[in-house]
Structure formats: structure tokens, C-alpha cells
Amino acid sequence: MKLNEIEGAMRAGELGRAPQIAIEHQIQVGDYFGAADFVEVTQAHIMADTESLGEAGVKWLEEMALEDGGKARVRIPTITDPRGTDFAKVKVLKQPEKFLELERRTIAAFQKLGVSLTDTCINYQTIQAPTRGESVAFGDTGVVIFANSVCGARSNYEGGPSALSAGLTGRTPRYGFHLDAQRRATVRIRADWTPRTLNEWGALGGVVGKLAGNYWSVPLVEGLEGAPGSDAMKHFGAAMASFGSIALFHLAGITPEAVRLEDCGGDRLPVAHRVGEAEARALMAHYPADGEVDVVVFSAPQLSLYELRDLAKLCEGRRFVKPLLAVTSPQVKPDCDRFGYTKSIEDAGGHVLSGMCFYQSYAREIAEANGWRRLVTNSTKIVNILGGYGYRPMLASMERCVEAAEKGRLP
Amino acid sequence: MKELIAKHAIGKPVTGTAMVANDGFSARYDLDRIGGTFSRPTHKLAGKSYVGKVLVLDTAKGGVASAWMLREMTSRGIIPLALVFNSVNPILAQGAAFAAVTMLSGFEGDITALVPDGVRVQIDPARRVLRLL
Structure with a gap:
């Protein structure tokens, strides 16, 4: 890779050992993908739940925080994805103390490095959405696909070590979705149906993700009626990223790089697939919502204020016989409290959790501790993940999920 | 000895037994990382141990x-x-770099069809080569 003066100085260790370690890692990755040089980034977002890090990852973070006499700091605004717990709700989740200790050590290391512990996977709704053409280093697939597709910003999937490296160096290798050529549509899909509910948007996103197939595919979807709202886009993109590892999609006439079909090269592509309600229902059928329920979960992505508003309304006047967990960000939670949404949900017997994500919070261990197996949710992303953790995930609308918490089963 | 050339390579040379499936890979979604097996019930390698194997996947x-x-x-x-x-x-490239794991990707043809399951293979990342032994 071609290095400029400051990058050369970083590699030589002239700016400290931490940026040197960071840029060496970035050069390895850049070389793998044939990056010509670096691109400066304005923000970094780090996925670092301790189930993923384990002792080895936490120790590495602690060592980074001790580099340069403990003075190593990120150079650009660097924020975090959800943590592995909500310390205020540990008694509900029943996570073992040894995992909580890993969380505390991780938090301390990030604070030492100057990382802002925002603990959110909806930073585009709560912290600062990037703008069209802005290069960033984001580290949650749902965050990356929203930033690329809806905002028109530029990011690859940046795993935790790479996102922290970007924070320490202020740049990332220029490959993938930082390049104009990679942002052109590669597969054109005609939608004959427009979803209404968030689980339907997720299901359609999952269908598109499976059809597109891999990270380097860029699906162009046409035929949707109206403009989806932010929460619909959130579930659509998160599921597409989860099922297909997709980082960028275009919606004809809707998203900023596909105002006209020719803007993203879509006019030169034949319609390769037609998708509609039948395909979305077929995906949902893999997660049939029927029978007994152990736990109801709203998470992945964290809920926006408007989703919590809807949920609170549905909870009014009900009494739950099964646990209902609604997970949001530390930025949204205070407003959720102020507007009475938390009270409505918790008066019914539910819990509003903050700063974590269900599947990133030792999902296997909390299932065993609480006897949770049959889990119902409106998140298409999370049903795709939790099968590997021993759950029997079920996908339903928010309304049916709330009914399940009240009745203990789905008809 | 058949040689297959990759577009991208990282890591040190290794020799081992190939475990092949036309399926995807995610450490979080697919693995019981404590037990060292594929845990997603719908994965084509469900229940099998991946430890010490050269995993060949889509x-x-x-x-x-x-x-x-x-x-x-x-x-x-x-x-x-x-x-x-x-x-x-990029995640797997970043992860391979961070963990010093040998990895190849990008071949002429479908690598999951070109490498028979259970065959011994040798990987030379410096030359971006996978050899069927």
C-alpha cells in the first residue's frame, strides 16, 4: 500500500506504539484486498461484546490501553456497539459474574483509550448519521448497511480490532465500499409487494440478502411503494446483512445513489429475481410462531423511541405471564423513561434494557440459566442468529409478540 | 499434484485434511466455539468438529x-x-490477520467442488496456492 508521510510515520512508530500496531494490522488487511492506499475516516464504531472478545480479546484491549505509557488515545470520534449486559438488569438476565467482570475490564480499557461508550447499534438514529460520500469505519453489519445504503456514506464491515485501529489511526484501507466501482448494483430484483410491519420488512430483507448471496453483491430493489421509514429500513437492512452479509443495497427512486436506475448502473442489469409476499412468508415459515413461548425479545437492532412508543401502547392494560425484554440504546432510554413508555412496558411485567443487545449478551448462558428456549421476536435478524445458540426462534409481528407475553403461547 | 490458485491469501504455510461443504461460515452464527463443532442445525457440517481441519466453504x-x-x-x-x-x-480477512490464521479466497471455479472432502491439502499463502496431495 502507498503510505503518505503521516502513515509512514505511524508505521515507523514515530507517533507511538498503539498507532503502529493499528496501522500494521490495517496494512495486512489492505494488502489482502489489494487496497492502493488509505482513506481518512471521520468516525469509528467498534463492535466489542465480551462474548466475542473472550479473555484473549479483553487482554489485547488492556495491553493496547497500556501502550505508550498508558497515553494511547483514539484520534477521531470512536464509539461502541452494544455491550454484553445491562448492569441494571443482571438479575433478570442471570449472567455469570465471570462474564460481567470481562465487561468491566473492557469498559475500563476503552475509557483509557478515549473511546466513547455509546453502546448502540442504532447510532445512525441516535448519535450522528454520516452524510453522503462521508468515509467512516463502522463495525456492526446493520450500522454499515444503513450508513452505506440510506445515508450514502462509505464503510466496509470493520470488525472490532479494525474499527479500533481506524480510531487510533484516523483512516482505513481504501477497498470495497470506499470505491465508486464497488457501489454499482450487481443484481436487480423486482419487488411485487411492499411490507407493512417491521417483521415483514425484515423478512423481505432476508430474502434479498439470500438472493444476493455475498458481501460483494449490491442488490438493487425496485417496485416498492412509497418510502420506507427509518425503522423499516433498519430492519430491512439488518436482516439483509445477516442473511447475505450484504453491506450496500439500493432502492430505486428512494435511496440516494439510485434516484434514477442509471445512477447505480441498474438500467444495464436485467431483472434477475422477482420477490413478493410469498417469498417473505416462506422465509418466515422457517421460524413458525406457534405454541408455547418462554421469552419475548425485542432487540437486534436496538429499538428506536418510536418502536418503544408503539410497544408501550400495546402493553397498556396487559399483564404478562412470560418475560418480555425490550432492548434500546442508552441515548433512547432516558426519553423512554421521560415519556412514560418504560412505565407502561414494566407495569405490564416487561423489562426495558439499555446499552446491550440480546444475542450479544451470552445468549446461550442466559437461555440455560432462565430455561429459555422458545423465543418469539419481531426481529428477522435475531431469528437467523439464535438457532446456533440452541433456541427455537419464532418470528411474529410486534402485536403477536405482546400477545404471546400475555398468554404464554401463540395460537 | 493439482494446484489451485487463490486471488487473496494470508498467513503461514500449513498441511492438513480438508473439510468441505457448499455452505457459509460465521463464527457466531454457526459454531459451538467451546465444543469446537458446527452448531447451527441447518448447516451442512452440523455436529462435526472443525478443530484442526482445513475448512473449505463457499x-x-x-x-x-x-x-x-x-x-x-x-x-x-x-x-x-x-x-x-x-x-x-472483510471481517474474515481482518479476523485472520488479527488471529494469525491461514486463509485463502477467490478461485477460478467453485472451490467447494474442486476440493474433495477428506483429502489432504497443502496451503502456501506466499504463492497463494492450495495443493491437493
């Missing part, structure tokens, strides 16, 4: 956790010997 799936998880798996020795894919997302 593509990377899912999220960003694999970037951390490969190093954590390496620290406990519950790790594939090498990863070989038709295509990868």
Missing part, C-alpha cells in the same frame, strides 16, 4: 464478531487449521 456469512472470535478460538486451540473460501467479507 462464503462468509453474518456479522462482525468473527474478527474477535478467531483470536479467542486460537487462544484456546479450538480453531480450524486454515480457512478456504470462494469469497470472504
